[in-house]
Amino acid sequence: MEVSDYDWRLYKSLLPKWQERYMAKLNKEYIALLNENNNPSTNFWKLEKRIHHDIKSPGVAIDVRRSDLFVDILSLMNAGVINREDLADFSRDVTDWIDRFL
Numbered sequence: 001m002e003v004s005d006y007d008w009r010l011y012k013s014l015l016p017k018w019q020e021r022y023m024a025k026l027n028k029e030y031i032a033l034l035n036e037n038n039n040p041s042t043n044f045w046k047l048e049k050r051i052h053h054d055i056k057s058p059g060v061a062i063d064v065r066r067s068d069l070f071v072d073i074l075s076l077m078n079a080g081v082i083n084r085e086d087l088a089d090f091s092r093d094v095t096d097w098i099d100r101f102l
Helices: 005-034 040-054 066-078 092-101
Strands: none
Touching: 005 040, 005 066, 066 092
8 A cells, every 4th residue: 555645754753752752661661670679680681681672662663664654553553652542643544554454
């Protein structure tokens, strides 16, 4: 399916905001992990493992290609980075396509 110029520009402008919001959430979770009542080394290694896992999330790093917009939006939704409300300003073509897969 073809991505309109409007949707492409909107996606490129919103993606960094979505990622920042997601990483702020991760940072809070990391702080909670570091404050757990364990040995400091235990918390450190738990954090290292968690970051290694989280760095693969589209909420942290994603290849941005116009042809992947639909799949990327689904990936962001599946990873909990965005929700359906975050797509309110997209065209009906995008939201209808996404709704078919939800």
